[in-house]
Amino acid sequence: MAAPSDIAIDVEGLTKSFDGRVVVKDLSMQVKRGTIFGFLGPNGSGKTTTIRMLCGLLTPDSGHGTCLGFDIITESDKIKRRVGYMTQRFSLYQDLSVRENLEFVARIYGMPDPKKATREMIARLGLKGREEQVAGDLSGGWKQRLALGACTLPNPELLLLDEPTAGVDPKARREFWAEIHALAAEGLTVLVSTHYMDEAERCHEIAYIAYGEILVRGTVEEVIEHSKLTTYTVSGENLVPLQSALDQKLGVDMVAPFGTSLHVSGRDAAKLEAAIKPYRNDKNFKWEHSEPSLEDVFIDLMQKSKDNFQ
């Protein structure tokens, strides 16, 4: 195989089913080296299964591809050496201390000086003073930092992070993303799955997956543009009756409250305009044509795909 180019992940037609239930269907994707690639989609959409196929933890039923230039089916041993995988559920040893967990990882990857590498990682993670604490006693945020530290410790070329920030407070999340960007700046490729829209917006590129298929991919701007969604933001008093009224209207595909305002969106601009016309002159409401948010786009995608699959 040719020397790995600037593509870190290149897979085509990946399919996987469990007990006859198709979880990932004919999935193809490319991820450029050095980018942060966001993997979005509802629960059970196939994100975890895809990530596991990329690092050799699951064998695809069909399809092929490479990860860091190595075949995902026949060369998973080589991939494992170069990939750091952070599982959705904390999967380090709860009964080992922070230091012991990191040293174990360093030894498995054959690092020349496991103790030194561990000391440096502890300093980088800001876990100094907690080295001897058992991992099970750490709070959610610290556990997540430790898990990230463990999978970046062997200097991987690619990080696969499966919902790394689930259940973590906003401050820890922000610090986590700062770290991810720092790592990407060093040349690391990061594939991260998430539910959070604000996190999606921190990615260089995103893909939205539902029912095992990628529905849309590109930069955040591209995805929003591609949605062809027209959105109005309404603000004012007493929005609840307005919401239920609009919900029934033809041409209004989605009404979602955002704080003290409503996002009213439709796939067909003309129909939407017609639907909201009777309410636009109501003095209680302030209407504003706006960009759909990423969340609007994804909820719309989810509804559309649901229509297709049910």
Added chain:
Amino acid sequence: MTFAQLFRSDGFWRNVRAMILKEALQLRRDRVTLATMITVPLMQLTLFGYAINTTPHDLPTAVLLQETSDVGRSIVAALENTKYFKVTQRVHSVDEFDHLLASGKVLFGVEIPAGFERALRRGDKPALLVAADATDPVAAGSALGSLAQVVQTALRNDRAIPDIGAMPFEIRAHARYNPAAETQLNIVPGLLGTILTMTMLIFTSLSVTRETERGTMESLLSMPITPLEIMLGKILPYVLIGFFQATLIVGAGLVLFQVPIVGNVFLLAFLTTLFIATNLAMGYTFSTLAENQLQAVQMSMMTFLPSMLLSGFLFPYAGMPVWAQYLGEIFPLTHFIRIARAVMLKGSNLIDLHYDALMLFILMLIAMGVAVTRFRRTLD
């Protein structure tokens, strides 16, 4: 909580019923527990009912014929006619005779000395020499007790001797290896094997399922480590623990019960280590086959129970029917109990014990082979 609160009237039985229903549903999905519930009593019943017989029969017996005579033939025929003995070897030298006993190939030896027939006819009350492997006093005792009667009846029926009331010969019995027939001497080596089986199986049978249940297996599998490396890494530390445990048991046996180590201590240590490794490998195999820790423990128990019953630890091996003896051969404990008794009480060497040592080694390799091939390298 007061007593009345314990049995609150509103909906008490409704809640109990709901709980019963939930337990029943869960139990129905738990195939292994169900299987255990059915097979354990069946297995126990079959083994106790059919396989275990505290009055041993068909004891493998060697006959050392120092003379060829009608009387000798009569005695051999008489031995074979009883259910106690089964003459498996006829030898002509004392060395061979001793070796058969030391290696455990026979548990009994009857020596008909030269000039026995002539002395018998002269009425000199010659001695029939009997050697019994008394490492298992139960097995040796009842057979030894019946011997005199069996031989006398046989000789009389064959009209080999004048029909006189008194016994025309004497039986000079030599209970070898455990002349005082002390049960501790027999129990301690057996206990060594039994305790090691129990603890070693449990240790490793939990090792893989624990990682799967706690979720750490997913991390481990995503790292560059092979199934063989994982297996050895999980087995080897326990070899040390098992060895420590064995030392403790043997030491206590020596101090508290004066159970000697007649044979070579290093041979005992070596073969005990092999036995420990075999059990750890088997436990590890269960761990790769079981889906959770409970199943792993159940599998260990399903191995431990029959091995305790069929190994010759609780009941004489020679008393079991042939099928049960073959079944007993698949358990490491059977082989180790022979080894431990032989080395500690008889002073047997590796040549005497090569069969049992080899069997332990083969069982270990089979277990490891199954474990490495059955180990799930992916989460498929």
